[in-house]
Amino acid sequence: xxxxxxxxxxxxxxxxxxxxxxxxxxxxxxxxxxxxxxxxxxxxxxxxxxxxxxxxxxxxxxxxxxxxxxxxxxxxxxxxxxxxxxxxxxxxxxxxxxxxxxxxxxxxxxxxxxxxxxxxxxxxxxxxxxxxxxxxxxxxxxxxxxxxxxxxxxxxxxxx
Numbered sequence: 709x710x711x712x713x714x715x716x717x718x719x720x721x722x723x724x725x726x727x728x729x730x731x732x733x734x735x736x737x738x739x740x741x742x743x744x745x746x747x748x749x750x751x752x753x754x755x756x757x758x759x760x761x762x763x764x765x766x767x768x769x770x771x772x773x774x775x776x777x778x779x780x781x782x783x784x785x786x787x788x789x790x791x792x793x794x795x796x797x798x799x800x801x802x803x804x805x806x807x808x809x810x811x812x813x814x815x816x817x818x819x820x821x822x823x824x825x826x827x828x829x830x831x832x833x834x835x836x837x838x839x840x841x842x843x844x845x846x847x848x849x850x851x852x853x854x855x856x857x858x859x860x861x862x863x864x865x866x867x868x
Contacts, residue, residue, distance in 0.1 A: 711814075713845045715743050715746070715807050716743060717845060718848050719803050721851040722855075734791070734799055737786075737803070741802060742804070743803075743807070744804055747778065752765060768827075770822050770823070771808075771826030772824050783796040783797035808824065812824075812832060
């Protein structure tokens with residue numbers, strides 16, 4: 709669970725910096741995108757309990773193609789006053805991209821890395837951290853605090 713918590717915290721940090729004066733719904737769309745990529749996990753867990761396994765589901769969702777498709781379908785679920793479909797799609801996609809970038813920092817899951825250009829089997833990973841370590845969310849909290857501090861400084865600077 710530290711992995712999901714870190715995605716939430718980093719998504720919130722991006723949302724705060726990106727839309728410091730914007731409506732809260734825009735921030736929530738970015739945070740949604742940050743965790744949307746892992747929506748395959750419950751399906752994978754259910755399939756693991758049966759004789760069926762679809763390992764490609766996780767690989768497909770953790771790719772640029774998967775991020776675009778998931779963001780598109782998620783954006784289609786929302787009808788928000790003041791935001792058109794393209795704006796909702798872009799905000800969710802920002803969160804999805806943050807998820808992919810964060811996953812590229814960790815040691816390769818499934819011993820390979822991310823297939824960003826899925827269906828091409830070109831694995832990419834920076835091999836820096838393992839996401840399930842107890843202190844990993846501290847990085848997310850630090851980023852969140854820095855973004856809140858930066859947002860506060862910008863409000864003071866702009867006099868609002």
